[in-house]
Amino acid sequence: MSASLEKGINALTQQVDSTVAAFFTSCVHCGMCAEACLFYTETGNPAATPIHKTEPLRRIWKSEYTLQGRIGKALGLTAKVDEALLSEWETLVYDNCTLCGRCSMVCPMGLDIALLIRKTREGMAAAGHAPEGLIGATTRAITIGSPMGVKLPALMAQIKHVEKDSGLKIPLDVEGAEYMLLLSSMEIMNFPEFISAIAKIFSKANVSWTISTQAFEATNSGIQIGVTDIAAELVQRIVDAAEKLKVKTVISPECGHAYMAIRWDGPNLIGKPFTFKVRHILEVLDELRKDGRLKITGKEKQRLTYHDPCQVSRRGGVIDQPRNLIDLFAENFVEMPDHGKMGWCCGAGGGVSSNERADEVRLKAFQRKKDQLDEIKPDAIISACSNCRINLEDGLEENNMEIPLLSLTETLAEHLAD
């Protein structure tokens, strides 16, 4: 129990690099990021303006890393970071931001505001200003191995079910397998169909794969709460397992931030490049498609749309793959008005779903997605992130809308030719 303002300030001081400095120097307070953020557009709360959320980090940058700020600090003029500021900003940084990065795509000055908020969280967490829910999830991730408290026996039980239902063997701890599949707790507990879908597709496509019993959890609360050390520890578990099994590629499952954590942040968190590749499941499936290893039968007549998980699409670069795959089985596919890299967040990423305090604002923010859906009226929504799925289902239910949520991998598996 040793979080302190001093540690928070130190953490923020560590976060400043040339990108942060260039970003803050360039901001002209034009306010366009507000219009890109569903926490502003749906609530009208001006404090939810993305750039405003970065204020603690901005103050540290200004007072420690700029000439005028240093002079101002010496004269007692430059604004300081104190407890009151961090308390006030806690809900802005954690509850009112999903790190979806839409603001980063809109900012005319090119600020990666989501990155700045992500960095701000480092200071908030170190100063003891992370939300209760995220602290709990993070603690469980470290101590139990999963933010939802899913332990190995639970996974084993689900695997047993899947094996029984599908008649397929789920390979565990197979050394030298080509792919090592990670799973999110949510998939294990809520969507075990995902496991059987993978098993089905991989078995048809003759893919060598495995699940590690040592590190099967894909999610990383560390990057959501904003503690590099913890995030690195969680990544290291996967790295150790992958290296032990000598796999060629680690597969991130249908989870947005898990992909961000292992694919893009991972090597940087542990400070060395991976010896294996990391791919999102959709990337792997699209490769199989390209190689002609996916035999699809039957077309879906429903009006389908695809919800882009922010960390997979905009922040992750997996944008074309889901569309290629959907094309295989969908006859009536329709895009949302803003999609791909400009898609709107479900409202629950970036740790918001683990943070009960944010429930109210999360459901308000869902209005954006609802409006998008109202515009195209799909029969079903496909996505590639369990967290998005859960939240979309929650939001739809709240709004008395009955649109089923589908996993892309699962839907694809259903259309596999025998």
Added chain:
Amino acid sequence: MINDSNRDKTLGETLREQGISRRSFLKFCATTASMMALSPAMIPKIAHALENARRPSVIWLSFQECTGCTESLTRAHTTTIESLIFDFISLDYHHTLQAASGHAAEQARETAMEENYGKYLLIVDGSIPMDNPGYSTIAGISNYDMLMDTAKGAAAIVAVGTCAAYGGIPHAKPNPTGAVSVGDLIKDKPIINVPGCPPIPVVITGTLMQFLTFGSLPELDHIGRPKAFYGKSIHDRCYRRPFYDKGLFAETFDDEGAKKGWCLYKLGCKGPTTYNACATTKWNDGTSFPIEAGHPCLGCSEPDFWDGGSFYKALSMPTENITRTVIYTAAGAAAAGVALGAMNRHKKNQAVATHNRTSIDDLKK
């Protein structure tokens, strides 16, 4: 020049004695009226006033000057209205023009002062050295003493030329003689500034004429110049102004633009910031003026016109060598930037060094 027999005659009488026709006199009055922007209805009044005016005593003091102002006034090559001025006044002292010299000359000044105390007009050209009085003396009298002494009994003072009006060239940096203008020294007398280097002859005469005609000072602008002549800038009255507005400029003194008579702004013309009547009144009997002759205006009727950098640098250009400043500054700033950058690096390294590993036990206070 000094003709005592004329002193008691009216101007009208004097003029007729000299064979100046009524017609040419009225023409002169009309010109004067138009110069002073008076309505044509005023012409008979001017004529009447002038005809019946007694020739006032005028004392002309020349201090640190080049005699250019006097030249301007007297060097009219034909019998012009400018020359008439000397018939209208009794120029009792002007050390360049008067025949008398030495004691006799000074005597003339003292006599005029005594006889016309409180009524004579004092004209000054040249600036007054305040650093060392020895820089400029007349008959052993410092310029300062002579000015203060002579000014006492003057009805009004006309500072002719930029030196007398604003210090002019002697006042230019670094002002070695400590030159000052008449207005800098005398605060209790009406002063009319007629600047220019030199001033346009008709501007000098016009100003004198107003004083003679109406016995009053003309309306002056904020730096003591008669508005009638200095109310508009050269730029506003310049016949090349349309080229400025269209953005057509001579780039050099001999390019196509120069030959076509385009605007001289780029060649350093100070017309936009200079108030004078050159563009309308012109010089040499209305022949031309500098811009018409293809040379940019130097801005000679403005204070400190000599200190505005090169005459050939456009108004929008900095007067000093900025390229050099930029190069030196950039070099210095690069060094300072590297030092500040190193401080930033140090700051960050320190933060990294102080960082204690954050575990799940460190998430709460």
Added chain:
Amino acid sequence: MSEIEFLNWVRGPGFQIAIIIFVAGVIIRFAEILLLGRKPNLAEAKGSEMRGGLCTIVSRSFPDKNTFQRSAFTEVSGWIFHGGLFITIFLFAPHILMFKDIIGFGWPALPTPVIDAMTVVTIIALLAILVHRINNRALRFISTKEDYFVWLITILPLITGYLAFHRIGMTAPTLLAIHILSVELLMVIFPFTKLMHAFTITLSRWYNGAISGYRGVES
């Protein structure tokens, strides 16, 4: 101080002081930013940082449809006043002379009436931008004193320039001197305020594009 003396000061020592602060400030600010450095990305690249960075430098000036619709005023007024500033600053003959005097070369100017009209347009755009800043909820909320101060310092040279050109209200040398002084004020505060974005926009857009480009996304 006479008005010509004032004019001579702003054209002489005043300009020197302003250019020293401007040049030194800009270089120092750039050094501060760049020397902080950036850790190399250890993740396997999916795209090119350079390509992404360069693309974004350009593409950020042209928003997608939704962004444009949501921020139409900001976009349009921003384009107008930046374009207006560019034209009035860089394409007015007397200004080009000033640049030529410093950097040794000039470029063709636009006809003066065009500059004159653009000045009015730019002033109107800036006034509208201020009204928008005050009226828009989010904008008003995030606006700081610096935002209003910088707005003022930006519009001043336009207004003083317009007055100086049309010689309204005061004598020409005073108007011109005030105009030049207002520009010097702008130069002095430039490196230490958000005005720096005029230079660092390329840096921050590049970083944004590079971060995305590395992940195979065109931002």
